[in-house]
Amino acid sequence: xxxxxxxxxxxxxxxxxxxxxxxxxxxxxxxxxxxxxxxxxxxxxxxxxxxxxxxxxxxxxxxxxxxxxxxxxxxxxxxxxxxxxxxxxxxxxxxxxxxxxxxxxxxxxxxxxxxxxxxxxxxxxxxxxxxxxxxxxxxxxxxxxxxxxxxxxxxxxxxxxxxxxxxxxxxxxxxxxxxxxxxxxxxxxxxxxxxxxxxxxxxxxxxxxxxxxxxxxxxxxxxxxxxxxxxxxxxxxxxxxxxxxxxxxxxxxxxxxxxxxxxxxxxxxxxxxxxxxxxxxxxxxxxxx
Amino acid sequence: xxxxxxxxxxxxxxxxxxxxxxxxxxxxxxxxxxxxxxxxxxxxxxxxxxxxxxxxxxxxxxxxxxxxxxxxxxxxxxxxxxxxxxxxxxxxxxxxxxxxxxxxxxxxxxxxxxxxxxxxxxxxxxxxxxxxxxxxxxxxxxxxxxxxxxxxxxxxxxxxxxxxxxxxxxxxxxxxxxxxxxxxxxxxxxxxxxxxxxxxxxxxxxxxxxxxxxxxxxxxxxxxxxxxxxxxxxxxxxxxxxxxxxxxxxxxxxxxxxxxxxxxxxxxxxxxxxxxxxxxxx
Numbered sequence: 001x002x003x004x005x006x007x008x009x010x011x012x013x014x015x016x017x018x019x020x021x022x023x024x025x026x027x028x029x030x031x032x033x034x035x036x037x038x039x040x041x042x043x044x045x046x047x048x049x050x051x052x053x054x055x056x057x058x059x060x061x062x063x064x065x066x067x068x069x070x071x072x073x074x075x076x077x078x079x080x081x082x083x084x085x086x087x088x089x090x091x092x093x094x095x096x097x098x099x100x101x102x103x104x105x106x107x108x109x110x111x112x113x114x115x116x117x118x119x120x121x122x123x124x125x126x127x128x129x130x131x132x133x134x135x136x137x138x139x140x141x142x143x144x145x146x147x148x149x150x151x152x153x154x155x156x157x158x159x160x161x162x163x164x165x166x167x168x169x170x171x172x173x174x175x176x177x178x179x180x181x182x183x184x185x186x187x188x189x190x191x192x193x194x195x196x197x198x199x200x201x202x203x204x205x206x207x208x209x210x211x212x213x214x215x216x217x218x219x220x221x222x223x224x225x226x227x228x229x230x231x232x233x234x235x236x237x238x239x240x241x242x243x244x245x246x247x248x249x250x251x252x253x254x255x256x257x258x259x260x261x262x263x264x265x266x267x268x269x270x271x272x273x274x275x276x277x278x279x280x281x282x283x284x285x286x287x288x289x
Numbered sequence: 290x291x292x293x294x295x296x297x298x299x300x301x302x303x304x305x306x307x308x309x310x311x312x313x314x315x316x317x318x319x320x321x322x323x324x325x326x327x328x329x330x331x332x333x334x335x336x337x338x339x340x341x342x343x344x345x346x347x348x349x350x351x352x353x354x355x356x357x358x359x360x361x362x363x364x365x366x367x368x369x370x371x372x373x374x375x376x377x378x379x380x381x382x383x384x385x386x387x388x389x390x391x392x393x394x395x396x397x398x399x400x401x402x403x404x405x406x407x408x409x410x411x412x413x414x415x416x417x418x419x420x421x422x423x424x425x426x427x428x429x430x431x432x433x434x435x436x437x438x439x440x441x442x443x444x445x446x447x448x449x450x451x452x453x454x455x456x457x458x459x460x461x462x463x464x465x466x467x468x469x470x471x472x473x474x475x476x477x478x479x480x481x482x483x484x485x486x487x488x489x490x491x492x493x494x495x496x497x498x499x500x501x502x503x504x505x506x507x508x509x510x511x512x513x514x515x516x517x518x519x520x521x522x523x524x525x526x527x528x529x530x531x532x533x534x535x536x537x538x539x540x541x542x543x544x545x546x547x548x549x550x551x552x553x554x555x556x557x558x559x560x561x562x563x564x565x566x567x568x569x570x571x
Contacts, residue, residue, distance in 0.1 A: 007381075014378050018392035021448065024407045025395060045415035060420035061410045106306045113302030125307075127560065132314050134501070134556050136508035138533035139549045142324075142542060143317035150317075166309030169505075196298045217398070225400040227512050228534070246402035247516050254406065261403035268398040276391055283453060284460035286498060 025265075027063055032074055032262045034067040036255030043254060074259030084238075085245075085260065092241040092264075095157055096223040099164035103219050104212055107170025112200055114171065115178045126175070129168035137228050148233070159233045164223060170215050177211030177285045178204070213275045214282020221268050324546040333543070340547040350548060352524060353532035356439070360510070360528065364443045365503045369496070371447060372454035377488075379455065380462045390459065394452035405516045412441055433518060436525040445513050450506045454499050461495035462488070493570040497563055504559070 019026075031039065042062045078085050114126060132140070140163070148159035185203050205212075230244045242264050249257055272279065325340055327333025344350050379389050411417050412432040419429045432441050469487050478486065511530040514522055520535060521527070529548070536545035 010378055010381060014375070014382075014389055017375070018389055021392055021451075022395055024404055025399065028403065028407055043410055045413070060415050060423060061413060061417045062420060063410065063417045106309065109302045110306030113299045113304075113306075115299075117299035117303065119300075127564070128315075129310065130501075130560055131553070131557055132310070134504055134560065135549075135552065136511065136530050136533075138511070138530040138537070139552055140314060140318075141533075141537055142321045142545055142549065143314060145537075146317040146320055147313055162309070163313045166306060166313050168310060168314075171306055196302075200302070221398045221400070225402070225512070227401065227516065232537070243400055243402035247405055257406045261406070265399050265403040268400065269395065272394060272398045273391070276387065276394070279394070280390065280456045280460075283456045286457075286502075 027065065028258050028261050028265075030065050030067065031063075032258035033070045033072070034064075034258070035069065035071040035073045036077075038068055038071075039255055039258070074256045075263075077256045078259045078263060082256075085263075087238060088240060088242045088245045089263070091239055092224060092226075092243070095160055095164075095226060095241060096220060098161050099223045100216050100219045102161070102165030103167060103170045104215055106165055107174050107215065108205065108208065108212065110171045111174035111178050112204055114175050116196065126171075129171055133168045133172055141228070141232065144229070145232070154233065155235075157234075157239070160226070160229045164219075167219075170219065173215050173218070173282065173286050174208065174211050177208060177214075177282060180285045181207055210278040210281035211285065212282075213278035214280075217268075217271050217275055217279050220271060224268055318549075321542070321546045322550070324543040325550055327543055330540065330542045340543050341551075344544060344547050344551070347544070349527070349535075350529075350532050350544075353527055353529040356525060356527055357529040360439065360443065360446075360526075361504070361507050364446045364507055364510075365500065367443065368447050368450060368454060368503060369499060372451050373458055373492075375451070376455050376458035376462060380459060386459075390452070390455060393455050396449045397452045401512050401516055408445065408513070408517055434523055436523070438518070438523045439525040442510060442514055442526050446507065446510045449510075449513075450503070453502065453506070457495055457499055457502075458492065461492045465491045494567065497567045497570065501560075501563060504556075 034042075042064055045059045045061060114122065119125075144159070144163050145154075147163075148154045151158075153159050153162070181204070185199075185207070225243055226241050227243050227247070230241050234240055234244075242260075246257070246260060246264065249260065324330060324333075326335055326337060328336045328339070375393065379386055382389070409416070413419075414429055414431055414434070416432070418432065422428075422430065430437065432438065465487065470483060473483050473487060508530065511528055511534075514526050514528065514531075515534070518526060520531065520538075522531070529552070533545050533548055536542075536548070
């Protein structure tokens, strides 16, 4: 009896905590169905004439969960009336997808290489990868800038995409994932006379499904969320990714920010729901040494 | 012949990654090192170690360094304790583990830009939190303009990165053999003893990975601070990355590169220690 009660309490506490965690998401979602007028009403902290007359000194932000009137106005504005929004969405994709695909391919090859290669200084080299992986973005921006300048790609998306493709985190994650695979797979195949390339394509890659999905999701959210590099390398307004644009409308035109935010976060959340199991498995294995 | 093949083939697999890694990270970093010993980026004079001396006398650098260390020193332990507590709760549940893990994982994938307006409205001087406080009779609190900003940011950090730790802890917990707990019960161990003698000991390798990944994550909080509070936020959330970012924009490459060098040394030493620890606990 007592155990059952503890169990129920456990569930309830977790449930409440979970709701608290996705509360920002809930607010953003429900408020995306408010009309621009209603948003101004709840979020503006400027005193209206009536407030002054009534002797109210402070106008507060009032976050409402349920709109007074459900309206698709924001979505209409974002998706149909303002084609610039879709251009920005495409800009985000143009940077994110090449980085994800490139990084997964390059990391998959190098993780396999690191697993098989027998070289005295292999671990030292790997540690160099880990050190660079731990550096904050601001520390690699001068190197990024220097190389972009040398290769004369400063004014193109390549200045962001290429360092992204070769970012060392992918090699780290996939190598840890490969360690979890049984050694016999590698050995058995080579005894049978299979080439290393054959083992890689037909034995290793199929078993790396969750590692590959996890890496794809993690790299995707990082570049979908790109801010700092965009500020430095992208000068033209029409080439900006959505993340930078959103920070600008948060300053001014707030009437459609919730719908814009929802469209923007829909993609990564959808990926998470599709790939939750693989993501969890891929992350888990990064702990194996 | 066969041995020879084993030596060379794997290297070819690393080659694309290694070339890109050298070209985009290592070589330009080595090139940037020339800034460390000069007084200005173009046609600079050799000044020896002067940049290091200047750096450690720069108030904004020391402030950024201090804040970054304080931020890590509070947020990483808080995050670990909380995620361990929640993982233990999820671990004990019989069903719906997936769903609960999902709830905590969602903040990880939400782009910072999408949440920017929400955070601003929540912690603004006339924001929603102050609205709630006002209703129960408490005066406006300046969340982002005082040293409270640090705790707001720690909260945002924990919100964002708790899920990742929970996944790692859950996997660590499920790999502890159940027999250990049964044996402990027979010996009459209390729940607290069980936790410290069995659970925690077996989670040590997981903990080290979590610390490594938390360092990466805690650097990434700069994005939120930058979006919410701009280039020059309140002193208490002015981090090392603000310093580096501002040095970049004011073209002070010599100071930025010197700061990077110090960071490279610090991170190299920390990883060395963490890897040594890992070998020990494994």
